Amino acid sequence: MAYESLEVDTSLTVDQIAKVFRRAIKTADPDAGFGPIEIAEGQPDVYGAYASGKNLVIRWCIQIFVREDDDSRRVQLIILGSSMLGAAWKGTRNSYSASMGRSRAEFVVEALREVERQLS
Numbered sequence: 001m002a003y004e005s006l007e008v009d010t011s012l013t014v015d016q017i018a019k020v021f022r023r024a025i026k027t028a029d030p031d032a033g034f035g036p037i038e039i040a041e042g043q044p045d046v047y048g049a050y051a052s053g054k055n056l057v058i059r060w061c062i063q064i065f066v067r068e069d070d071d072s073r074r075v076q077l078i079i080l081g082s083s084m085l086g087a088a089w090k091g092t093r094n095s096y097s098a099s100m101g102r103s104r105a106e107f108v109v110e111a112l113r114e115v116e117r118q119l120s
Contacts, residue, residue: 004098006077006105010116014047014066017075017112021049021064024111028104029053037066045069051104060100064108075112077105 010017018037025032032053039047045068052061063078081098 004079006109008075008109009072010112011072017066020111020115021108024108025051028107058097060097062101062105079105
């Protein structure tokens with residue numbers, strides 16, 4: 001499975017980031033599912049979660065990791081996607097759309113930036 005990532009630095013708290021993440025994803029896809037925000041094993045300053053969704057044919061999934069750095073947080077969104085060959089080989093039922101995941105991730109980044117602008 002192929003993946004790509006987007007990163008953004010923010011002064012928002014982990015709780016604020018989690019709320020923006022959920023709200024942005026639910027705005028883009030009301031039927032999306034979420035994994036809980038959890039502390040990454042062995043890394044007490046890293047939090048991780050995921051969101052995923054599907055329609056009749058296409059599935060998407062993004063992961064979010066938040067690293068605490070003193071007075072700021074680095075947010076990394078991992079976009080999971082199947083290669084064209086993988087989708088052809090396994091069929092669309094077992095593949096993820098990178099383009100749909102990318103659009104969700106970009107929406108989250110814009111939402112984080114907007115909330116940060118509103119709070120400053």
